[in-house]
Amino acid sequence: MKQINAGKFVFTGELEPVKTMNLEEVIEGAKILKDHVVAINITDNPTAFGYMNALVPSYMIQKEVGVEAVYQVTTRDRNRLALLSDLLAAGALGIKNVLALTGDHTTVGDTPQAKPVFDLDSATLVYMLRKMIDEGLDLNNNEIKNPPKFNIGIAAAPNADPLEAEILKIERKVKLGVDFIQTQCVYSVEQVKNFLEATSYLKTPILIGIAPFKSISMMKWMVQYVPGIKVPSEIQETLFKAKKKGGKEAVYEANIEIFSELLRGIRKTTNATGIHMMAIGFEWIVPKIIERAGII
Amino acid sequence: MIIVQQKPLNEIFEMTKNLKSLLIVGCDGCASIIQVGGERQAQVLKTLLEMEKKVKGEETPVIKAISILRQCDRQVAATALNPLREDYEAILSLGCGVGVQTISEVCKPTLIIPANDTKFLGMHDTRKGKFQELCSACGECILFETGGICPITRCAKSLLNGPCGGQSKGKCEVGGGKNDCAWILIFNSLKDRNRLDLFTKFRPPKDYRLSGHPREIGGEDEDQEVSS
Known part of the structure; x- marks a missing residue:
């Protein structure tokens, strides 16, 4: 947040603790991103897939890699009591940033039979966080001894x-x-x-999300299933052509070209605060895109 | 209206097997209006049960089919059923869950069998020929703020501050994009009424005690209790 407030154009990254108790991949991903981003989001059961709790990897990348975490918290799986508990634990572990999310519905995930919670939504979670941070109180005005200090983030959908x-x-x-x-x-x-x-008019720092395509099938999946995703046909065609010509490697190269160009365009022609880079499972591409864009 | 749906016949046959006598009771309330549990349906069910016994070569029980004004009114149910219940081994109710339970209470110790599954509180859309859930009886109505559209019931996440990112062109991702996003309906409704200020208003966390079970209203004065 300091760098954002200082007016610096910043990058954030994203890592996904998957269905494992192994932390190595997250740690490795954080090491790759560390020198290029100011913070890394750790996802909370993204698209309602049951993964490792986000708090532990958030803590570990701060402790082991020395990069700030953005601890993502959804309201899908926990009621207000459990959310408060986890947020106090996050504060105790030195987490500085929380991204307050509602979370995708359970029925779109890998455990669709689960009872969705949604006791709070992203707005009421922000409300609870503000009370904790600003007043040192829980939702029922009970005092929190030594309340946490978080920067609160929210998500937005420019494609909506x-x-x-x-x-x-x-x-x-x-x-x-x-x-x-x-x-x-x-x-x-x-x-x-x-x-x-x-x-x-909202006068709030906005980091624009950019997600390169790990593969052609990932692109097809996103276009088909992710609500509101609009991928211009030129981008789709370029990637299809690359795949035909040079396979996987050519797709990566095309990605670097397409997204560094997009990044340059955003940097030069808009007043975006920064970029949120989502390259789950191929974090190595993030430094390459940023370097190719040459805008730091 | 309380929307009910008849159980599969096999289930009804299973619950009514080995009975020597059975009183089938329809309800002239919601179940009758939606043509699932009125007098006509009670008569049809009587015929089906008799046919099933005949096909199986079993002894046909004594079956009577009637319908009463409201199964959910304790006094109405008691008045209509008390003179009859002792003649039958069991009562098959074509009412909703409320009707079944009311009859069970006033017709003790006669065995009660539900013929229907109670689905939801909803509206009959005759144009589309379907029933739609519209109210969850959550105990705290916010329809004024939401343009007459209930997000507790019609949003898959029951959000108080939607829409979420799971909508696309006004359709909800839950259910494969067929259902309307309640929050886009709300947005459009409030926009049409020039009240987007209500849309932007923040709604604080809901008090779930108000919808916690079991709920009761009134009845503090025990002298007023209706005798069965």
């Missing part, structure tokens, strides 16, 4: 249609008090411009 409803929803949360916004992935500078223009 209708966008007006999305903007008003963000406004609702910003009014409660949030420190930064990270967006879902976007694939065109135009989209970034539209979104930043529509949200400029």
Whole structure:
């Protein structure tokens, strides 16, 4: 947050603790990202897949790698009591940033029979966090001894249609008090411009989400299943052609070219606070994209 | 309206097997209006049960089919059923879960069998020929703030501050994009009414004690209790 407040163009990264008790991959990913990002998000059962709890890897990348974590917290799996417990634990472990999310519905994940909780939503979670941080109180005004100090982040969907409803929803949360916004992935500078223009009145730092494609099948999956994802046909065609010509390696190279170009465009023509890079499982591409863009 | 749906016949046959006599009771309330549990359906079920016994070559029980005004009214149910219940080994109710339980209470110790599954509180959309859940009876109505559309019931996550990122062009990702996103419906409804201020308003965490079971209203004065 210090670098954001100082007006520096920043990058954040993202890591996914998967269905394992092994922390090595997260640690390795954090090491790759460390010199290029100011913080790394640790996801909380993304798309409702049951993975390792996000708090432990958040703590471990801070302790072992020395990079700040953005501890993602969804309201899907825990009620307000459990959320409070985990947030106090996060504070005790030195977590500085929390991304407050509602979370994807259980039925889209790998355990669709689970009872969805949603006792709170992302807005009421922000409300609870603010009470904890600003007043040292829980939701029922009970005193918290030594309350945590977090920077609060929220997510936003620049692809949302209708966008007006999305903007008003963000406004609702910003009014409660949030420190930064990270967006879902976007694939065109135009989209970034539209979104930043529509949200400029909120005066909140916004990091634009960028997610390169690990493979052609991942791109197809995202286009088909992720709500609101719009991948311009030129990008799709370039990647298809690359795959035909040179296989996997050529797809990676095309990714670096496409996304460094996008990054350059965002940096040069918008007033985005920074970029949130999501390259789950191929973190090595993040430094290459940033270097190719040559904008640091 | 309380929306009910008849159980599979095999289930009803299983629950009614070996009975010597059976009183089938329809309900003239919701179940009758949606043509699932009125007098006509009671008569049809009587015929089906008799046919099933005949096909199996079993002895046909004595079956009577009637319908009463409201199964969910203790006094109505008691008045209508008390003169009959002793003549039958069991009562098959075509009412909702409330009706079944009311009859079970007033017709002790006669065995009670539910013929229906109670689905939800909803509306009958005759144009589309379907029933739609609209209210969860959560105990704390916010329909004023949400343009007359209940997010507790119609949002898959029951969000108080939606929409979430799971909607696309007004459709919810839960259920494969077929269902409307309640929060986009709310947005459009409030926009049409020029009340987007209500949309942007923050709604604090819900008090789930209000929807915690079991719930009761009134009845503090025991003298007023209706005798069965």
